[in-house]
Structure formats: C-alpha cells, structure tokens
Amino acid sequence: MTRTLVIANQKGGVGKSTSVMNLGVALAERGLRVLLIDLDPQGGLTAAFGIDTYDIRRSAFSLVMHSHISLARVMRPVRERVALVPASIDLAAGEIHLASKPDRALRLRQSLQRSRIPFDYILIDTPPGLGIMNANGLVAADEVFIPVQCQYLAMRGVRALMDTVVRIKNSINPTLRLCGLFGTMYRPESRHAQEVVDELRSVFGPKMFKTLIDYDDIVAEAPVAGLSMLEYMPRHPIAEGYRVLAEEVMRGRLNK
C-alpha cells in the first residue's frame, strides 16, 4: 500500500522542500520506492535536484491541468528508487486556469488514482500559502506532515494550517489525517527554541515527532551541488536526523 504524505506549512522558508528531498532519499536508502511531487511554482525541490524549472516540457502543471497526461509521462528518475514530478514556472498560471473549475482541488488525487505505478511513499511538496496547489496536495494525500521552524510565532501558522486540514477532511477528503509535526532549524543552545518545542509537545502530544532537525548553514550548500544532505555529508547530524525521522515515519508510530 502506498502512503501519500503532503508536506505542508503555509509559511515559506520553514524547510518543507529540504525535508521532502532528504526524507525521500532517506526512505530510498531503506529500499523503499519513492515518488516526490513538486507543487510549488517556485520549484525549490526541483532545483535542489539540479533541474532547471524554466526548461521543462512536462511537469506537475501538466498533471493537474490535463487529465489525459499520465503520471508516467511527467515523472523522471532522479535517484535509484526515487522519481520526481518536477515543478515548472507555469504552475503559477495553473492557479488561474483552475480557479473556475469545480474539480480544481481534485486534479492531483485523480491523476494519482489513475496511475498503476507502485510506490511505497509519495511525498508532495507544497508552496507557501493556502491556494489551489496546497488544496490539491491536501486532497491527494492520506496524511499531513508538518515541519515547524523552532522559533517564536511558528505556532500561529500551524493553527491556521490545522483549520484548513479539518475543513478539507470534513468536505473532500474524509480519510485525511495528521501524520505528525517535527521541529526543524533547531538550535540546541537557544532557550526560545526549547520553549517552542516544549509548547508543540504540550499541544500536539504524541503527534510531535521526537526527532529534531538542527540548524546549520551548510544545509544551503547541498542543493547547489544537486544533492541531499544524506549524499553531500552522509555523517552530518542533519543527514542522520533525517534518517531517524524517516524511521519514525516508517514505524507510523509516534514516540510519546
């Protein structure tokens, strides 16, 4: 059975795309077949794999706009056991084209349902905001996985996102559930960061993953080389952090 996770947080720059790439590679290291879908017109995930988002013929845009274009035609292998549906800049136009269509939020779900390609995990990366592409991600997924920056005010965005999740669950996607939240850009020396983590644990209890991904400027270097942290610096604590996080996700069981 495929597990489809949408990585969501309407705040930009919280580590969504970084987490999708590193988790995807970590799951593939464990022998699992992974599909990554980039729904962000900015194409941060696509660019991190060294692919130019201005030079793409078929992308996630084709998938949400044209029901006759199959997943097999838009995805491309990026690693052993990892395939990517890249973003292209015209995804931004997709928002406008789809705005008047009654099934606008169902497009990705429908194209994944039509596909017979076996994957163990599908990870959907979403843009900041709560627009049509975010809705497509939330409707196509079984579970929502939320990275939270370990900083003050992080909670505000999470509450708004949870409201959206409940709305989508009560309308179009009744089986949608919260996979969990995890802290990223964590600075162990910061008292504030610890307070944010404590608050998240007290609000979300077992839904807050035990693994925290540290902050390190080096994370910005890996995508320049077209690599995940697991490949760029395999023994770095952040690479190890994503491996442990992947295990937590795989266990599907959260630590109390």
Ligand SMILES: Nc1ncnc2c1ncn2[C@@H]1O[C@H](COP(=O)(O)OP(=O)(O)O)[C@@H](O)[C@H]1O
């Ligand atoms: N753990 C981390 N430590 C330091 N910088 C990080 C970390 N995770 C991500 N970043 C950097 O923060 C920026 C935003 O990350 P990104 O994954 O693109 O966020 P989002 O997809 O939520 O907008 C990028 O420049 C990325 O390299």
Ligand SMILES: [Mg+2]
């Ligand atoms: Mg991103």
